[in-house]
Amino acid sequence: MGIPPAMQGLSPACVTAVGLFLIPLSLLFLFLITLTLYNLHLHPLHTYPGPLTHRASSLPYIIHTLLGTTVQHYAHLHSQYGPVVRIAPNQLSYISVSAWKDIYGVRESSGREAGKEMIKEELVFPGDDFEFFAPAKPMISCDAVNHSRHRRAVASAFSERAVRSYERVVSGMTGLLMRRLEGEQGRVDSLAHQGLLGGGGKGGGGGIDIMDWFHFVMFDITSALVFGRSFRNLEKGRYHQWVARVFPGMKLVAWSLAIAEVPGLGRFVSWFLPRKMVSEARRHMQSIIDMTEARNRAQLLNPPHQVDFMSYILPPLQGEKGTTAHLSEEELYLNAQLLCIAGSETTASLLAGAVYFLSLKENIRYRDRLIAEVRGQFANAEDITPTNLALRAPFLGAVLTECLRLYPPGAINMPRRVPVGGAMIAGNYVPGGSVVGIAQFAAYRSATHWIDPLAFAPERWLEGEEGRYAADRREVFKPFSHGPRNCVGQSLAVAECRLIVARLFWEFDVHVLPGQEGWARQKTFLSWEKPPLMVHVRKLVRERP
Numbered sequence: 001m002g003i004p005p006a007m008q009g010l011s012p013a014c015v016t017a018v019g020l021f022l023i024p025l026s027l028l029f030l031f032l033i034t035l036t037l038y039n040l041h042l043h044p045l046h047t048y049p050g051p052l053t054h055r056a057s058s059l060p061y062i063i064h065t066l067l068g069t070t071v072q073h074y075a076h077l078h079s080q081y082g083p084v085v086r087i088a089p090n091q092l093s094y095i096s097v098s099a100w101k102d103i104y105g106v107r108e109s110s111g112r113e114a115g116k117e118m119i120k121e122e123l124v125f126p127g128d129d130f131e132f133f134a135p136a137k138p139m140i141s142c143d144a145v146n147h148s149r150h151r152r153a154v155a156s157a158f159s160e161r162a163v164r165s166y167e168r169v170v171s172g173m174t175g176l177l178m179r180r181l182e183g184e185q186g187r188v189d190s191l192a193h194q195g196l197l198g199g200g201g202k203g204g205g206g207g208i209d210i211m212d213w214f215h216f217v218m219f220d221i222t223s224a225l226v227f228g229r230s231f232r233n234l235e236k237g238r239y240h241q242w243v244a245r246v247f248p249g250m251k252l253v254a255w256s257l258a259i260a261e262v263p264g265l266g267r268f269v270s271w272f273l274p275r276k277m278v279s280e281a282r283r284h285m286q287s288i289i290d291m292t293e294a295r296n297r298a299q300l301l302n303p304p305h306q307v308d309f310m311s312y313i314l315p316p317l318q319g320e321k322g323t324t325a326h327l328s329e330e331e332l333y334l335n336a337q338l339l340c341i342a343g344s345e346t347t348a349s350l351l352a353g354a355v356y357f358l359s360l361k362e363n364i365r366y367r368d369r370l371i372a373e374v375r376g377q378f379a380n381a382e383d384i385t386p387t388n389l390a391l392r393a394p395f396l397g398a399v400l401t402e403c404l405r406l407y408p409p410g411a412i413n414m415p416r417r418v419p420v421g422g423a424m425i426a427g428n429y430v431p432g433g434s435v436v437g438i439a440q441f442a443a444y445r446s447a448t449h450w451i452d453p454l455a456f457a458p459e460r461w462l463e464g465e466e467g468r469y470a471a472d473r474r475e476v477f478k479p480f481s482h483g484p485r486n487c488v489g490q491s492l493a494v495a496e497c498r499l500i501v502a503r504l505f506w507e508f509d510v511h512v513l514p515g516q517e518g519w520a521r522q523k524t525f526l527s528w529e530k531p532p533l534m535v536h537v538r539k540l541v542r543e544r545p
């Protein structure tokens with residue numbers, strides 16, 4: 001065979017170079033074609049439904065994960081393909097009720113796998129640089145045996161009794177939030193009065209970004225409960241450095257899900273990470289160590305009078321610096337970081353979701369009913385406590401539950417790997433090694449489970465008022481997840497959000513500024529990427545009793 005016409009006239013060295021380039025390229029092409037055909041026709045999941053592109057390759061999954069659009073995309077796919085969708089060659093997404101127990105519960109089947117849970121997929125950014133304290137892991141990432149030790153160690157810090165013991169911290173911070181909102185609105189109003197506010201920005205100026213203030217209060221409460229002293233975001237009216245680093249960090253961890261999809265890519269990416277990023281991560285971790293150490297030293301020297309998580313997690317004055325009967329020092333640091341983030345980001349989402357949904361024109365009657373409930377039930381701010389709210393404000397509870405349905409803080413599929421031997425999920429066999437998860441956002445907006453799924457209708461959750469919503473399949477609704485790894489802070493989250501929303505609407509008339517009707521259409525990188533939510537608050541003037 002002679003030299004192809006296009007290459008005639010090139011020197012032999014040039015021809016060899018082109019050949020050396022073409023051969024690997026052709027081999028790669030052949031490999032990709034074979035892999036695609038295998039994924040479509042021979043892969044153990046090839047019978048599961050899904051779009052051709054997703055069944056053939058991981059590329060759509062990677063692109064949606066990097067863009068932060070998985071949540072809405074899966075909702076769309078489930079509406080087209082039904083309760084289970086193959087979202088990548090090796091991944092299934094579910095929205096059925098029974099999948100909750102099959103994926104996140106303890107397995108009931110007989111045999112060797114009975115009593116075991118599915119394998120938790122670890123969410124860490126690639127490379128040894130981010131493996132702080134290895135082999136220690138935080139509770140959310142460790143294997144099943146270590147996980148139950150972690151849960152035992154922290155359980156008493158989240159009991160009903162413990163949650164009640166945090167009321168002073170939560171109420172104190174909530175009071176501070178109210179004063180800071182009033183002050184901030186006063187400042188903005190005065191600038192507007194002097195004509196010093198531009199008309200730019202969401203809502204045309206004159207508002208305050210309540211998203212920031214919800215982040216401030218939640219990170220302040222949680223840091224006070226983890227480290228015995230708060231980040232003081234509220235006091236300073238700006239993000240503590242540690243908190244500011246959390247948001248880009250979450251994005252990077254979310255991207256690691258996409259990177260993990262291509263074998264070997266993680267290590268490759270880690271070689272090119274800017275050193276500044278690694279040193280930032282180290283500084284971030286070092287401050288966790290310093291804050292945890294300071295808190296634990298305080299316990300040894302002078303037991304703190306304000307009860308916090310560590311009062312329950314550390315055995316009382318055991319004389320052994322920084323270790324508990326159950327957790328190593330390293331595990332304590334990693335869990336402190338986890339609690340700080342998991343306990344703040346999620347609740348801030350719920351608070352903002354509540355303000356947003358109640359502000360929509362079609363939901364004003366619900367906002368008015370909530371206001372009537374909290375203002376009618378409580379004459380003094382001091383009486384508004386989580387305990388009293390649980391007893392006397394059922395409509396508030398229903399509003400928050402409905403917000404969790406339409407805007408679940410843990411919206412992404414929480415991935416689990418099916419163990420060797422496979423498992424039955426929602427009545428069908430799934431082979432070992434497959435990655436599975438529930439798409440909460442899709443499940444909570446699916447017409448197969450809910451009447452009028454997109455309508456904000458708190459009455460769904462009120463006994464005796466459900467009306468046509470009585471046919472809703474509430475069993476699918478598990479915003480705090482299910483099984484041994486469900487949310488440990490669930491009761492605290494509910495208590496905090498009840499209190500803050502009640503105090504907000506008790507103390508202020510709250511108006512979301514116009515132009516933000518699409519606020520809840522957000523990207524997700526582990527959690528929602530929340531844009532500013534501009535509101536105007538007006539303090540209610542009450543006559544002294």
Ligand code: HEM
Nearest residue numbers: 139140342343346347409410414480481485487488489493
């Ligand atoms: C509305 C608020 C909240 C929601 C919707 C929520 C939701 C969830 C979900 C869905 C999980 C399971 C994650 C997974 O399987 O990967 C989880 C786990 C967890 N949450 Fe929450 N959470 C909230 C508030 C809190 C609070 C206030 C705390 C503590 C202060 C907290 C601490 C944790 C921890 C430590 C885990 C890991 C549990 C484990 O691995 O055993 N969360 N949460």
